[in-house]
Structure formats: structure tokens, C-alpha cells
Amino acid sequence: MIGAALLALGSHWRRHPVQLVTLLLGVALATGLWSAVQAINGEARASYAQAANQIGAGGLDRLRRADGAAMGLEQYLALRRTGWQVAAVLEGEMRLGLRAVAVTGIDLLAYPDLPAIAESAAAAEIAPVEALTAPGRLFAAPALALTLQGEPGLPPVAATNALPPDTVLTDIGTAEALLNRPGQISHLLVLPKQPLVRTPLAEIAPDLIRQPASGAQDIARLTDSFHLNLTAFGLLSFVVGLFIVHGAVGLAFEQRRGLIRTLRALGLPLRLLTRLLLAELCLLALMGGAAGLVLGYLVAAALLPDVAATLRGLYGAPVSGALELRPVWLLSGLGMAVAGTLLASAQALWRLARMPILAAPGQRAWGSGRLRARSQLLLALVLLLGGLAGFALSGGLIGGFVLLGAVLMAAALALPPTLSVLLTIGAARARGPVAEWLWSDMRAQLPGLSLALMALLLALAANIGVGTMVASFRLTFDGWLDQRLTSTLYVTARDDAQGAALADWLEPRADAVLPIRSVEIDRAGTPLFVYGIVDHPSYRTHWPLIARSAQDWDRVMRGEAALINEQMARREGLWPGDNVELAPGWSLPVAAVYSDYGNPTGQAIVALERLLDRYPGTPNTRFGVHLAPERAEGLADEIDATFDLPVGAVIRQETLKARSRAIFEKTFLVTGALNILTLGVAGFAILTSLLTLWTQRLPQLAPVWALGLTRARLARLELARAVALAAMTAVLALPLGLVLAWLLLAVINVAAFGWRLPMYLFPLDWLRLIGLALATGALAAALPALRLYRLPPAHLLRVFANER
Amino acid sequence: MLLTVDTVTKTYPGGRPVLRGASITLDRGQSLALTGESGSGKSTLLNLTGALDGFDSGEIILDGVALSRLDDAGRAALRRDRVALVFQQFNLIPALTVAQNLSFQARLAGRLDADWLKEITARLGLGDLTERYPEQLSGGQQQRVAIGRAMAGRPKLLLADEPTGNLDETAAGTVLDLMLDLVRDSGTALLLVTHSQAIAARLDRRAHLTGGRVAA
Amino acid sequence: MNVRLLVFLLLWPWAALAQGFAGLGTEADGFAVPERGHSPVFPADHGPHPDFRIEWWYLTATLTGADGREYGLQWTLFRSALKPGEAPGWHSPQLWMGHAAVTTPDSHLFAERLSRGGIGQAGAHATPFRAWIDEWEMAGDMGGDMVLSAGGRDFAYHLTMRAKGPLVLHGEGGYSVKSAAGQASYYYSQPFLEVSGSLTLPEGEMPVTGQAWIDREWSSQPLAEDQSGWDWFSLVLDDGSRVMAFRLRGSSDFTSGTWIGPDGHATALPDGSIRAEPLATAPSGTGPEVPVRWRLAIPARGLDVTVDALNPRAWMGTSFAYWEGPVRVSGSHGGRGYLEMTGYGDE
Numbered sequence A: 001m002i003g004a005a006l007l008a009l010g011s012h013w014r015r016h017p018v019q020l021v022t023l024l025l026g027v028a029l030a031t032g033l034w035s036a037v038q039a040i041n042g043e044a045r046a047s048y049a050q051a052a053n054q055i056g057a058g059g060l061d062r063l064r065r066a067d068g069a070a071m072g073l074e075q076y077l078a079l080r081r082t083g084w085q086v087a088a089v090l091e092g093e094m095r096l097g098l099r100a101v102a103v104t105g106i107d108l109l110a111y112p113d114l115p116a117i118a119e120s121a122a123a124a125e126i127a128p129v130e131a132l133t134a135p136g137r138l139f140a141a142p143a144l145a146l147t148l149q150g151e152p153g154l155p156p157v158a159a160t161n162a163l164p165p166d167t168v169l170t171d172i173g174t175a176e177a178l179l180n181r182p183g184q185i186s187h188l189l190v191l192p193k194q195p196l197v198r199t200p201l202a203e204i205a206p207d208l209i210r211q212p213a214s215g216a217q218d219i220a221r222l223t224d225s226f227h228l229n230l231t232a233f234g235l236l237s238f239v240v241g242l243f244i245v246h247g248a249v250g251l252a253f254e255q256r257r258g259l260i261r262t263l264r265a266l267g268l269p270l271r272l273l274t275r276l277l278l279a280e281l282c283l284l285a286l287m288g289g290a291a292g293l294v295l296g297y298l299v300a301a302a303l304l305p306d307v308a309a310t311l312r313g314l315y316g317a318p319v320s321g322a323l324e325l326r327p328v329w330l331l332s333g334l335g336m337a338v339a340g341t342l343l344a345s346a347q348a349l350w351r352l353a354r355m356p357i358l359a360a361p362g363q364r365a366w367g368s369g370r371l372r373a374r375s376q377l378l379l380a381l382v383l384l385l386g387g388l389a390g391f392a393l394s395g396g397l398i399g400g401f402v403l404l405g406a407v408l409m410a411a412a413l414a415l416p417p418t419l420s421v422l423l424t425i426g427a428a429r430a431r432g433p434v435a436e437w438l439w440s441d442m443r444a445q446l447p448g449l450s451l452a453l454m455a456l457l458l459a460l461a462a463n464i465g466v467g468t469m470v471a472s473f474r475l476t477f478d479g480w481l482d483q484r485l486t487s488t489l490y491v492t493a494r495d496d497a498q499g500a501a502l503a504d505w506l507e508p509r510a511d512a513v514l515p516i517r518s519v520e521i522d523r524a525g526t527p528l529f530v531y532g533i534v535d536h537p538s539y540r541t542h543w544p545l546i547a548r549s550a551q552d553w554d555r556v557m558r559g560e561a562a563l564i565n566e567q568m569a570r571r572e573g574l575w576p577g578d579n580v581e582l583a584p585g586w587s588l589p590v591a592a593v594y595s596d597y598g599n600p601t602g603q604a605i606v607a608l609e610r611l612l613d614r615y616p617g618t619p620n621t622r623f624g625v626h627l628a629p630e631r632a633e634g635l636a637d638e639i640d641a642t643f644d645l646p647v648g649a650v651i652r653q654e655t656l657k658a659r660s661r662a663i664f665e666k667t668f669l670v671t672g673a674l675n676i677l678t679l680g681v682a683g684f685a686i687l688t689s690l691l692t693l694w695t696q697r698l699p700q701l702a703p704v705w706a707l708g709l710t711r712a713r714l715a716r717l718e719l720a721r722a723v724a725l726a727a728m729t730a731v732l733a734l735p736l737g738l739v740l741a742w743l744l745l746a747v748i749n750v751a752a753f754g755w756r757l758p759m760y761l762f763p764l765d766w767l768r769l770i771g772l773a774l775a776t777g778a779l780a781a782a783l784p785a786l787r788l789y790r791l792p793p794a795h796l797l798r799v800f801a802n803e804r
Numbered sequence B: 001m002l003l004t005v006d007t008v009t010k011t012y013p014g015g016r017p018v019l020r021g022a023s024i025t026l027d028r029g030q031s032l033a034l035t036g037e038s039g040s041g042k043s044t045l046l047n048l049t050g051a052l053d054g055f056d057s058g059e060i061i062l063d064g065v066a067l068s069r070l071d072d073a074g075r076a077a078l079r080r081d082r083v084a085l086v087f088q089q090f091n092l093i094p095a096l097t098v099a100q101n102l103s104f105q106a107r108l109a110g111r112l113d114a115d116w117l118k119e120i121t122a123r124l125g126l127g128d129l130t131e132r133y134p135e136q137l138s139g140g141q142q143q144r145v146a147i148g149r150a151m152a153g154r155p156k157l158l159l160a161d162e163p164t165g166n167l168d169e170t171a172a173g174t175v176l177d178l179m180l181d182l183v184r185d186s187g188t189a190l191l192l193v194t195h196s197q198a199i200a201a202r203l204d205r206r207a208h209l210t211g212g213r214v215a216a
Numbered sequence C: 001m002n003v004r005l006l007v008f009l010l011l012w013p014w015a016a017l018a019q020g021f022a023g024l025g026t027e028a029d030g031f032a033v034p035e036r037g038h039s040p041v042f043p044a045d046h047g048p049h050p051d052f053r054i055e056w057w058y059l060t061a062t063l064t065g066a067d068g069r070e071y072g073l074q075w076t077l078f079r080s081a082l083k084p085g086e087a088p089g090w091h092s093p094q095l096w097m098g099h100a101a102v103t104t105p106d107s108h109l110f111a112e113r114l115s116r117g118g119i120g121q122a123g124a125h126a127t128p129f130r131a132w133i134d135e136w137e138m139a140g141d142m143g144g145d146m147v148l149s150a151g152g153r154d155f156a157y158h159l160t161m162r163a164k165g166p167l168v169l170h171g172e173g174g175y176s177v178k179s180a181a182g183q184a185s186y187y188y189s190q191p192f193l194e195v196s197g198s199l200t201l202p203e204g205e206m207p208v209t210g211q212a213w214i215d216r217e218w219s220s221q222p223l224a225e226d227q228s229g230w231d232w233f234s235l236v237l238d239d240g241s242r243v244m245a246f247r248l249r250g251s252s253d254f255t256s257g258t259w260i261g262p263d264g265h266a267t268a269l270p271d272g273s274i275r276a277e278p279l280a281t282a283p284s285g286t287g288p289e290v291p292v293r294w295r296l297a298i299p300a301r302g303l304d305v306t307v308d309a310l311n312p313r314a315w316m317g318t319s320f321a322y323w324e325g326p327v328r329v330s331g332s333h334g335g336r337g338y339l340e341m342t343g344y345g346d347e
Ligand SMILES: Nc1ncnc2c1ncn2[C@@H]1O[C@H](COP(=O)(O)OP(=O)(O)O)[C@@H](O)[C@H]1O
Pocket: A794, A795, A797, A798, A801, B012, B013, B015, B018, B036, B037, B038, B039, B040, B041, B042, B043, B044, B045
């Protein structure tokens, strides 16, 4: 019986191959775009993680001496014995002939979870007794390991892929012998798990400064915004794809009602039937999902190089441009496909399960349309209120997303009733029979197209929203770069001594040399960076203040007040007029608040003398150098030639800006590509809706044709209709997109990253997008219109024929 | 002569010949009942006469226009301006109200006579149903609207294909009476396909279609 | 496999237990072995014995809070030698591991520390007595006043302790046999500590008083090949007596223990004189199901009691994991104590 039932159910697809293809394509598109975004995000995150794990333990804060010198064992012990969970690291260089190799010695026992250690030891199958006791073991990348093996007098070497090419990792005991620096420690890693009770750093080791984690976490936080955008896009594409699935499944179930009734009348239990249909759906979802994964992989592979370039350039985040296949990605993609398909089919399945065996074929009452419109509007209102309530209650990121989702869903639900009203108005104002018919017919067609139009609405709104956000970010960031990067050159010395020499040397050669000096203050667990500056007109004219007070700069320079960054202002509700406690016992009035994009931590600016009063040991290694731009390159070369500075110690402002701007162009490219793709999916949704509506369409068109309109004219009208609906949807999508953009910029961004971006409007972009929407509608309607144009009259006549 | 169908042949693609040289003539204001077995080609002949489809050979001359010479646009213009059609079903435009349906063709042809439309509307006896949509009407009511719409533009020729075929006897009677009355009053010629001898008897002439030819 | 795991495969003998004693460490591998007839000498033997493979300073305490609730506390310093002997600085082969825990009727907080000897981050001295790892410390006079402190991410404690009785030697004058085949360790205790201090818990500070018990043990080959784990009891009875009893589970169980009178007079309980019978098991938190209710009988002493865990979820989810928690005693005798169980899986 099951076999027979399956055969009967399956025969539907054989008779309606277009429907089958539509369904599969819907699943494939939904899964494809979603998993493409996932693949890109996953690749980027994996790259960050790998970078962070390469020895540097980038995710951990470090303690080092302010003067840059090595510390001794006793300092490590003092910290350990007062509760600080730290791991000792000794870094140095080892010369192999002409080649310098970086040696990192870590107390392997103190932090065995450090991935580079764990991976190295596991890969090389080294027992702890070998790594921890003399002569010890060296770990190195395979090529370096080969070189090292040939060197006399070195401990045995183990090759591992977990390390960068020019680094030797070993236990600190082995390292101190290798580097001939017994009892020395370069810095301490602050381990993730710290005890409840711990003596403050300033009491045990006042000469140590805490450096915040570089790398992974910062990168992750900075790039989160970017990934958030991509994820939002992916999710919306997914939803848009589900609209297609919903339509196709709904139609297939509708058309199989008779068959299903027959099967049930023949004694097939409803539960078994439902299960069969579920199984069928899962199978289709898996097929479509598999195709979607292929599609997603291709899209991701095409976009990844640009994304990688963006992230590399924008945040220095190392992302490889090559895509890797990750099993988690495959599984989650298929999972999404199945879950999404079932979600999109829930309504159809539910209706089926409740369908009585013997009911007459449903005669749709005319009033139900209006009733449905009203209940949709009501539901939209409820959703909107729920979203607002959710936001009011929980606030923050979750609240923001709840509100965002509610707004989008409410808008989608409200679309058909709104369009219906618009069309009624249009019909009332129409002159001439054809125009009247056109408007009325559009309204009649609305129920069949509403899902596709909702999809289009969401796609357009997402495009406007995300586009506005990215463009606003670019504009703001651009302006901010101009304001913040006022020095022509930025130079970083190795230590204070070199810094002093550098400053002396620069003084006669530049218009101004501004020290950039800061300390990190541990403020109830959250770090605060306090910068000391000297008075210079460039600050007063350029510094990006977003909230000011009278004589703000004068008061700061006199040491009477402080500037704080926006993140801190928003987090702690501190604005000009309030007092900020920078450290225990050190309070200053807030003179102004400045924007500080991309920085996750709090920051404050005070007069330099003020900072030095409090923290005399503040390092003096960074300088902003003012001089005429055309002299920048020459001076940079001179500095390089005169001082022994590390690579990247001299940065030209122009280069920095140009790099940042180039990166944004890449961001735009990626956003643009996703724009087109989501719109494409929405267009496809419209196309499939039109195709599935085709059979219902002929009885509408045949009488008009018979009354004297040519097929060519009817085809043109079909096109016009689709374009008009797309245009109306686009116009409605515009305010929705702006609301979305506002939510992203003013709510979600603030909750997620602590700064608020001003919103800029880009009407030209909207025009382009509306144009794209019209093109989407026209393209989607082109095929059905062409089909109509070519339709033999005999086909139209069958509508009237008795045999129907 | 309003209509001359002269040895027309028609074969649908992939099928056997349906018409093998059918001929009829019809004078202005005259009515003709076309009978024949189911599948004999009655509807086909009617559709060809109404310029809805093309034929293979022979000629149809309607109000002086040779249909074989017309292109798609010409045929559409002819349907719009000179003939009116009533089929067994799906005559009305679902998206338009009854009132809009009634005036549609006349307005399309630019020949709306408001008084005449008012009279027709009154004679349909639909009361205030005119603001409803076709699917809210019964089958008989729908057919009445279809006839009203057909006649609103005062066509030269009304082509009706079993207009009462889907209706019960009473409804069929009302519809037929309405049609014959209107046709008479406006001097329109009528070509009516029917398989009912009783109906055929009420018309001026009859013709029988068999073997793809018309026997008078 | 990560290094942590590798480290602890070597941290004999626990790993040996986890592996069902797969031949690792049955041999002494150049380490010294306990010899029958030798007894610990004090105060020297309060300090470490780097020539022996494994050693511990193990304190458990049953406490009562100012709120009237019962608490349990553990402080343990393990020493495990990768090789016999010492070497200076980072090259020391002596690994040290600290475990600390506080158990309340509804929570169990624990922490772990790891270090190597040689640099002074962890170690032990005999005179004046001090055992420490990082900021955790047990110090003072084993026969007089002592202090104890430790803590983790979510708890800390600080206690002062005073000895109210003598040190107790287990087995034959401190030579404690662990199997029928003769594996043995040196083993003595200070079971008469009166303590007071405070616990810092997520809910806040809690002043406490109670009883503590220190175990000192060192060896190089304490288990036989077929032994899979142990159940170890230290009980302070209401009449002032103390009982140390353990069962080593193997192809045949091996039991041993010491009956300690209120005056500190110790009597060894030979193999077979103790009956320990699990009555009920319960989930232990992140670990496996373990017996949390026992019947413990020492017929020769008229003892027949039920031992109940204060909190069944006292699983020590440390690198080497086991169950360790406070218990209540009822039946022929009342009292409180500590129970340790190893070898039930998930180590
Ligand atoms: N649109 C069409 N395409 C193909 N064959 C058709 C079409 N319409 C009618 N036929 C065929 O032509 C023949 C005549 O049909 P029709 O004119 O509808 O007959 P009648 O109206 O007399 O019942 C029938 O065999 C029918 O199947």
C-alpha cells in the first residue's frame, strides 16, 4: 500500500516538472545564499582563530615591564604566589648562520591548553617528560625543522604544521639555555581562569604594565559588524528562498487534494499519509539542499577573495582567500534546507492534516479575501507591538534583533492589504476599460503573488538597509579618518630611550612632533586607556567631537577636564558636565565626547602633564609627526636609515587612509554582489509565482482576448502589471529599508559595538535600486508574457470549450 | 449578405480535419441555428466566424471583410467592433464587476450608448447585483450578463455557442428569451450553436453540420 | 590528544588506574620503594621525597557554618616525579598539582593548579613545615598551630588549625600495604585538627568551624596490576574515635584501615576485617554514577554504619577526575567524615 501511495503521490511531480524544478530551485537558492555567507564567515573566523593560536596567544593579555626589559623569575613567582594565573614566556632570536629564527619558550606546564603547544605535541607525539626535562624538544614548521636537525648542539627537533615558518617553540627551560638567558622572562601571559581573590597588580608589580590581548579578540570584535551584515543578508536570502518553497509546496498540495482524498477514501491512514508527505518533503529538501550547497560553495568561492581582502586590509585580520570544505558547514547547510522546507510547508501540511475526507471541493467565498486582509493587518500590528515590547523589555542586542525581525515580518504581512488598498484606489481613478481592467486584475492577482512580492519587499528593504548602513559607515569612517589622522607620519620606537632620541632627532626636521602616550588602567575589571596629549591646533580643529561643552579644549589642556570616547560615554552614561572616575581617586569633569570607531574599549584623553603626574612611567615610544605631505616620504626613509626600527614602525598617513578607503570599495563590491543575488532570488520567486499562476491566468485573459485585445497587447499588459507591482513594492520597501537601516545603525550597532553611526541618505542608490526592482519584475514576467504572446488561439479557446 | 462562409477547411495541429469545406450564409438581422453531433465542429466553425482562430482554406466574409486577409490585430479589431460572442461558460472577466463587464466591450469599441446600456441592464433583471463580481452570481445570471455585454455594443452579428448548455431548464428559458428579444430589437444577426431542436425551432433558419460540411 | 592529557598519563599512578593499570608504573623505574620495617621520622618526613615517584599532602575537613549548614573542604598537593631526584630551575623533573574544593549540600566548587618544582612556584619544606602551590598554602606545626588557604575562580577559603592529638602511623608503623602482592606506601595522618576560618562563596563570606584530617603518603608503586580503583573513608565519630578505611577494588578486593582511639592510639585493621558495601548510586555531576550511600562495617569494633554523601555531586572534574566529598555517618555510631572514590569511569 505504501508503495502504491508513493507512486501515486510521486506521479504528480512527473506531470508537473516545472513545479518540481521550482521547489528544488527554491530550496537550493535559499540554502545556497545562506550557506555561501556561512562559508565566508566560517572561513574568516577559522582564519582568525588560527592566527590567534599561532604561538602568540593573541587572545590573552600580557604583562611586561614598562621599560621593555626582561623580568626575573622572582617577579613571576611573586605574581603566582599572590594568585595571578600567568604563564612565563621567554622570547629571543637565535642565529643560524645568516638566518635569524625567533625562539619562543613557554612554560608548557602552565598553559598546556595553548593550541600551538597541544597541536605540536600531539602531532609530534612527544611525551611530557621529553619536552619538560633536559635536553628538551624544539617544535618547528617542517622546513625549519629540517634545517635545525642539521645543526649541532641543538635539542631534538619535532616538525609540526601548527607553527609559522620562522618560529621555534619550546619549553621555557629549554629556551633559556638555547638563548643563554637563564632566569629571564620576556613577558607573562595572563591565563583565562583567574581566582576570585587576587592582589592588585599595582601592589605586587608596579613596574609591570598590562597589554590587552592583541589579535583574535580585537579582530573578532571589529569584524563582527561586517559578519553581522553578511549574516543578515544570508538570513534574508534564506527567507526569500523559503517564500518560493512555500508557494511551490502549497500549489503541489492544493493540486493533490483530490488524489489525497481518494487515497484516504481507499483506506490509507492519515498519519501514514502525512508521514509519507513529510518523507517526500525531506527528500526534496535534501536534494535541493545538496544543490544549494554546491551553489553556495561556488558563490562563496567567488566572493571570498574580496571578503578576505576587505578583512585583511580593514582590520588586519588574516583571512586566506581560499575556501575549505568544512563538514560542519555541509551538515548545517542540509539541516537548514530541511528545517526551512518543513517550515515553509507547515501550513500546507497542517491544512492537509485537517482536511475532511468528504468535503466538497472548496468554493472560495468572496468575503474571505477581505477577512484575510484584515486578519493579516491585525497580525502585523500584533507583531509590531510584540517587537516593540520585546525591545522595551530586553533592550540591547537581542531586543534590537527581536524588533528588527518583528518590523520585517509585520511589514511583509501588511504588504498585501496595503497593495490591495493602493490598487483599489488606482482602479477607482482609472479611465478607460482596459485601464480599469488592468488595475482590478492586479488586485485579483494579488493573493497569488503576495508571497513573491513579500519576498521582493524583504529583499529590497534589506538592500536599502544594509546598503545605507555600509555607505553611512564608509562616509563616517572616511570623515573620521580625516579628523583622527592629522599627523603626516606615525612613528613607533622600540623603547623609551630610542623614543627620546627619535623625538630629539625629529624636532628640527618637522613642523611638530606630538607624543602619543597612554597607560592602561584596570577599572573594575574593564580596561581603560588614558592618553596624554600636548596642546596643538591640529587637535582643536580636527578631533571628532560628538558632544561638546564650553571651552572644552582649554579646560582639557589646563588639566581641568578630560575627553572620553563614545563607547565609554554610552556604556556609562557619561556626558559633558558629568564627572568621570578614571582611576580610584582620580576624577575629572567630562569636557567632550569623541567618536572612536572600531575600538572596543573605553578611552580618555587628558593633558600630558596630568597623566605623567599620576603615571610617571608611561612609555614614550609613539609620535605623530606633522610636516608638509610632500616631505613625508623622504623623512620616512631618513628615519628608517637613521634608527633601527622594527618593520611597520613608520606609517604614512596617506598610505593608511588610502588603504582604508580601498578596503571599503571591496566591502561595497561584496555588498553589491549580495544585493544582486538576493534580488535575483526575489525575482525568481516572482517568476515561479507567475508560472504557477499560469493555469489560473487563462480564464482571466481569454474573455478579454475574445472581446478584441490582441495577444501582443495582453502580453505587454502582463509585463506592465508585474512592473507596476514591483514598483509599488519598491516604493513601500523604501521606508521599510530606512527603518531597517536606522535599527542597524542606531540600535543594533550601539548594542553590539558601543558606537552609534550617523545615518546618511543616498537617494541615488534608491533610484538605482527601484530601477533594479522594476527590472526584476519585468524579467520575471518576461517569460510568462512571451508564452502568452506565442500562445495559439486554440489554447485560449479551450477555456470556453464545453469539454473542460 | 452579412456573413458568407465559403468552403472553409480547418484541421487542428496533429488532429484529423474538422471542417472539410463548410459553407453558410446569413443575412442582416437573420438568425440561424447550427446543430450537429458533439465533436462535429460546431464550435470550431463559430470560432472561425468570430475571427478567434485562423482557417486553412476557403474564405469567410463578414460585413464585407475577408477574414483570411486579417492579421492578429485586424482580427482583434473585428472581434471588438463587429461581432459579439457568448460561450457556454467563462464569458465574463472575473476581475471586473457586473456593471464593468456589461460596458466593457462597448467602451472598448468606443460605441457606448448610455441609454441603450441602461435599458439592457434593466432588461437583465439583475437588480442591484450589478456591483457584484461574476463569481458571486449564479450560472444563469452570468449568462444573462454575458448576453447583455454582447448586445451593449450593438454588434452586427452575435455568435452564441450553446449559451444555455450549462443551465437548468428555467434558467435556460429566461436566458434564451432575453437573447432573442435583444437580437430582435437591435436588428442583430444571430448564429447560435445548439443541440436542442426546440431552441433551433425558434430561429429563422437552421443548418446541420456533419462530416465537416453543412447540410441546409 | 592534548598535552594536558599526556602529562597526566604520566602522572602516575592515577593514569594507571584509568588505564586499568596497563603495565605502566608497576616497576619502580629507578625510584626508591617503601621498605617494611622503616617508619617515618618527624619532622623530616613532613617534607618531600623526590626519590619516590608519587606523594601527597591531603587535607579534608568537615565544617559547620555560622548559618548552621554543613560544609566540606579539600586541600591537596600532589607531587609526581617524571624522573627520580631534583634538578635546578625549570629543569626540575618534579611536577606538582594542587586540588582544592568546597562542598555545600547543593554545590561543589573546585580548582586545580599545576606547576613544576625547582623554581619555587610549588613545593614543600619539613622545617618549618610548609607545602604550597601558587598562592595556596598549608603551613605551621603539624603538632600545633597551622594555617591553610586556597581558592579558585568562584571560591576561596582561609582556615587556622590546631592539633588536638598526635600523628597516627598507619599499617605497620607507617608502612601501609596496598595489595596482597605486597605493593605498599608510607602513610601517616594528623586526624585531630580543630579548625576555624571562613569560606568565600559566590553567595558571600561564611565563617566556619569543624574538624580536619591530614593524610601524608608517598610511594613509587602503590597498586597491583589488577586493581582498578579505591573507596577510601576517613570518619570522625561522635565518641571521639577516628576511622580510616579503604577498599582497593580488583580481581579480589583488598581492605585495610586504622582504628584510632580518642587518645590517638592506633590499631591496624587487617585485610578482610572491613566490609564496605555500596547501597545506592547517584549521578555525580559531570562525572559517572557513583555509590553515594554505603554500609561500612568493622565487626571487630562493633561498628556498623551507613555513610551518606552530603552532596552526591562532589565530582572533581580535574585533569585526573575522581569523587571526593563530605559524608554523614549514622547507625551504630554517629559522625562525619570524607569519602574518596576513584576508578568508576570518566577519569
Ligand atoms: N483547440 C483545439 N485543439 C485541438 N483540437 C480541437 C480543439 N477544439 C476542438 N478540437 C477538436 O475538433 C473537433 C471539433 O470540436 P468542436 O468544434 O468543439 O465540436 P463541437 O462544438 O461540435 O462539439 C473535436 O474532435 C475536437 O476534439
